[in-house]
Amino acid sequence: MLGLGRALGETMAVTFVIGNAHRLSVSLLAPGTTISATLANEFAEAFGDPISRRFWHWGLVLFVITFVILMITRPAASVR
Numbered sequence: 001m002l003g004l005g006r007a008l009g010e011t012m013a014v015t016f017v018i019g020n021a022h023r024l025s026v027s028l029l030a031p032g033t034t035i036s037a038t039l040a041n042e043f044a045e046a047f048g049d050p051i052s053r054r055f056w057h058w059g060l061v062l063f064v065i066t067f068v069i070l071m072i073t074r075p076a077a078s079v080r
Helices: 002-018 035-045 049-078
Strands: none
Touching: 002 035, 035 049
């Protein structure tokens, strides 16, 4: 439960810092959003099968990205 609370807290902190805007911009300084922020902000309004299925897909994409990053960095950490 502490890990879940920390993850949600960090998600919300990043959401507030980057502006929580659902649009693409060419500038790195323009407001934006992240996958985890979108999931956290809109999950309460996810009624209906197609919408909840979309959130499950985004959650799977986020998991795969995290897993790939951990697998890439794991061999580098074991070299020491």
